[in-house]
Amino acid sequence: QLQLVESGGGLVQPGGSLRLSCAVKGFTSDYYVIGWFRQAPGKERGGVSCISSSGGSRLYADSVKGRFTISRDNAKNTAYLEMNNLKPEDTAVYYCAARRNLYCSGLTSREFGYWGQGTQVTVSS
Numbered sequence: 001q002l003q004l005v006e007s008g009g010g011l012v013q014p015g016g017s018l019r020l021s022c023a024v025k026g027f028t029s030d031y032y033v034i035g036w037f038r039q040a041p042g043k044e045r046g047g048v049s050c051i052s053s054s055g056g057s058r059l060y061a062d063s064v065k066g067r068f069t070i071s072r073d074n075a076k077n078t079a080y081l082e083m084n085n086l087k088p089e090d091t092a093v094y095y096c097a098a099r100r101n102l103y104c105s106g107l108t109s110r111e112f113g114y115w116g117q118g119t120q121v122t123v124s125s
Helices: none
Strands: 003-007 010-012 018-025 033-039 046-051 058-060 068-073 078-083 092-099 119-123
Touching: 003 092, 018 033, 018 092, 018 119, 033 068, 033 078, 046 068, 046 078, 058 068, 078 092
Parallel strands: 010 119
Antiparallel strands: 003 018, 018 078, 033 046, 033 092, 046 058, 068 078, 092 119
16 A cells, blocks of 8 residues: 655744655655645645656756755655745645656646645744
């Protein structure tokens, strides 16, 4: 059974940092990409970042470029999203997702078949 479990969300002040983790269970190989998505109240779920199966290729939404960094440790079956200089508009539920592919083709949520339960990130003073 495939399972993704996020952790690391919380409340942080503007300008602060958080690191989200996504533990991937059930995949028998590294042949999958990991994406991070977020959904704020009243808004559609949108793509944040994606990392290729090897970790050598990454995509970022324009709104987070230069502030967020995606990474993965295949030995630990875990992906990460390092978020710096957080802004109130980053407040959302963050989800990690997986799809069987070597490379990220975009940040479209419907292309990802496996999802975690989400973790809340709140940026507020």
